[in-house]
Amino acid sequence: MAANFLEPQANAALISRFFTLMPDTQRRWGTMTVGQMLVHCADQLRVSRGEKPLTSFRVPFFLKPALKWFFVTQLTEFKRNMKTLPELDAKARMTPPISFATDHATLIRLLNPASYPAGGIEHPLFGHLSAQEFGEITWKHLDHHLRQFGA
Template structure:
């Protein structure tokens, strides 16, 4: 697992993102490349921008019990896995803008450092360790970058 708090290791991920083109096609799934980048940005928006409503009550309990273990383990996501409604990007997006936003969020993660994330509450899962945050970030990015063959 790449350590996304380390610039040397993260450079490989940024290179993968940078190699995407506006006409890159998915190997599976329905999203276009601009939608995929916007979709990946949602994770970071939930951390840094707080622009998405937080789940509460029963929904939050279900996310913590059933989704969190899938998100923070080391097992890769299956192709065509379901996603939460907050992560669905149905409209076209500006490819270059979304690409730059994603790289900037990754750089902000590095500059924030692992101590910023350790035992920080996530949007949906309660407190996560710095390792769980890293796993969640990297696993999601790797899944979608692999989806687009980079």
């Protein structure tokens, strides 16, 4: 079982890692700047909350359980240079960054566990994710990008 960003200790640990980032923090791999990464992570949460539509990729309902099974139970961590969706891609349709401070504050606000339903979410790629599943897959994604920037 992976860490879960919705649990208080894991959430506090993630947030403290985000506070180690600075506007000039350099990536270890990939192409995003640290500022773009903050927006990318915020956009992932916006997609999960239904605030940012995912229109570039549709998963037939009967394939969602398999995709969910892979990402939640089989994927232990996101690998370097994994391809992302256009809505989360800094070179495509990601929300434009504003400033490091603003984008950092936005992401920290979106990481508040109280802003997510206890019963889980309906995700456009995975279908229904319990709070445990959503918390774990989101933690894996955030941890991936924190490692990308050495945090």
